Amino acid sequence: MSQRERPLVSLLLACHAQEQVITEAVQGALAQTYSPLQILISDDASTDATFARAQQAVQSYRGPHQVILRRNPQNLGISAHFSLLAELAQGELLVVAAGDDISEPQRCERLVAHWLRHDRKPELIASDLLDIDAEGQVQRQLTHTRLDDWTLSRWLQQRPWLVGASHAWSKRLFARFGPMRAGANAEDQIMLLRALLLGGASTLAEPLVRWRRGGLSAKRRAPNLAALRLQMAKGNRTTLAALDQHLADAQSAGRADEVAAALADSLARARFTAAMLESGQRRSAWPRFLQATDVPLDYRLRLLGYTTLPWLIDPLIRAKARLRIARHGDGAGRPLQE
Numbered sequence: 001m002s003q004r005e006r007p008l009v010s011l012l013l014a015c016h017a018q019e020q021v022i023t024e025a026v027q028g029a030l031a032q033t034y035s036p037l038q039i040l041i042s043d044d045a046s047t048d049a050t051f052a053r054a055q056q057a058v059q060s061y062r063g064p065h066q067v068i069l070r071r072n073p074q075n076l077g078i079s080a081h082f083s084l085l086a087e088l089a090q091g092e093l094l095v096v097a098a099g100d101d102i103s104e105p106q107r108c109e110r111l112v113a114h115w116l117r118h119d120r121k122p123e124l125i126a127s128d129l130l131d132i133d134a135e136g137q138v139q140r141q142l143t144h145t146r147l148d149d150w151t152l153s154r155w156l157q158q159r160p161w162l163v164g165a166s167h168a169w170s171k172r173l174f175a176r177f178g179p180m181r182a183g184a185n186a187e188d189q190i191m192l193l194r195a196l197l198l199g200g201a202s203t204l205a206e207p208l209v210r211w212r213r214g215g216l217s218a219k220r221r222a223p224n225l226a227a228l229r230l231q232m233a234k235g236n237r238t239t240l241a242a243l244d245q246h247l248a249d250a251q252s253a254g255r256a257d258e259v260a261a262a263l264a265d266s267l268a269r270a271r272f273t274a275a276m277l278e279s280g281q282r283r284s285a286w287p288r289f290l291q292a293t294d295v296p297l298d299y300r301l302r303l304l305g306y307t308t309l310p311w312l313i314d315p316l317i318r319a320k321a322r323l324r325i326a327r328h329g330d331g332a333g334r335p336l337q338e
Contacts, residue, residue: 007120008036009108010091010171014081015099016044019053021212022099024136026057028210029097034108035064038091043071043099044081050099079187079241083179086171092120096167102136102210111168114204122202123195125168129211142211147192147201152255155196156262164188166209173198177249183241190245197253223321225314229306233277240270268294276303 013029015022029039041058043051051071058067068088076084086094093115097103111125129142145160164187173194180190195201222228243263250259272292276285285307289300305313 005116006034006036007092007112007116008038008090009034009093009095009112010038010040010085010089011095011097011103011108012082012085012089013039013041013097013099014044014078014085015042015046015050015054016075016081017046017048017050018099019046019049021136022050022053023057024102025097025099026054028101028103028105028107030058030061030063030065030067031105032065032103032108033105034112037065037108038089039065039067040085040088041067041069042081042085044077045072045075077182078185079180079190079245080182082187083174086169086174087179089171092171094169094171096164096169097209098165100212101165102132102212104208104210107208110206110208111204114202115168118202120170121199123170123173123199124191124201125204126162126201127166127168127204127206127208129163129166129209130207132210132212134212136210136212138210141207143205144203147203150196150201152193152196152258155193156258159189160192162188162192163211164191165211167191169195177252181241181245181248183237184245185238186242190242190249193246193259194249197249197255221321221324223318225306225310225317228317229277232273236270236273236277239266240274243267243270265294268292269296269299272300273303276307282308 011029011032013025015025018025026041029041032039041054043054054069058069061067072081072084082096093112095103095108095111107127111127114125115122124147126144126147128144131139131142133139142163144162144166147160147162150160167188169191173191176198177194180187184190192201222231243266246263247256247260250256272288272295275288285304289304292300
């Protein structure tokens with residue numbers, strides 16, 4: 001491949017509150033063998049030392065890549081943050097990177113080769129990953145669902161397994177659909193649906209990202225009912241934002257009816273969850289429970305209990321939390337320190 005045939009690539013490294021591991025992530029970006037490469041390192045208004053350590057990691061860099069280090073004045077969240085970086089990026093292919101993961105040096109090189117072999121047609125490429133623990137030790141290789149034969153109809157029936165931290169996106173996706181909405185933090189399926197609506201996706205069966213799962217991004221289990229309600233409400237807001245984004249993108253592509261029909265059950269459940277957890281009015285719980293006939297009964301009963309029987313549910317959750325700590329460690333299941 002001649003230099004003239006090599007497309008400009010932008011690596012989008014988004015970080016937030018990852019001071020312990022950001023240096024490794026930045027070093028992985030700077031070590032990329034591909035050129036021409038633009039590297040955008042962006043901190044989403046961290047309150048810890050993430051940005052300062054990113055600065056330290058790039059200050060002595062003298063390599064061939066164009067490096068831009070920036071920070072947001074206020075926290076945007078994952079979807080809005082990546083959308084902003086996509087707008088700032090100049091490359092044709094946008095390679096996604098997270099502040100607690102490590103890109104292998106050949107990552108961009110291999111993604112570009114795969115993209116060019118397919119005549120630049122895939123709108124999204126997902127590579128395999130190396131699953132690493134909190135200390136950075138490799139546990140196993142993780143293989144994505146093969147996306148090359150995945151269609152919109154198939155996506156509407158079943159979601160493939162994939163991790164957004166391994167993605168590369170064609171910038172055409174943002175030119176066609178615009179930025180992702182704020183709050184839709186599960187960007188992996190949003191971008192895949194866009195790719196399927198526009199032209200298709202592909203899988204590269206090579207482990208190109210060291211993905212830190214179960215460490216910094218582990219979900220902490222709620223120790224009481226109030227914390228559980230807050231946790232569920234927050235997650236549900238993200239789900240609603242993603243569903244709204246799916247519907248908007250489908251409308252833009254002229255596929256609104258079939259996508260809306262496929263997402264109707266998920267949307268009904270998310271709206272019921274929001275009504276039960278965020279209204280704060282117990283007297284309206286029973287009418288909502290009775291009206292939501294399109295939501296599974298067992299789920300409605302669970303939310304009804306959370307809303308109307310806190311005196312019964314809260315002690316049970318607290319007891320489970322104490323038992324979990326006694327058996328496994330802290331509230332996130334990590335071992336207790338000696």
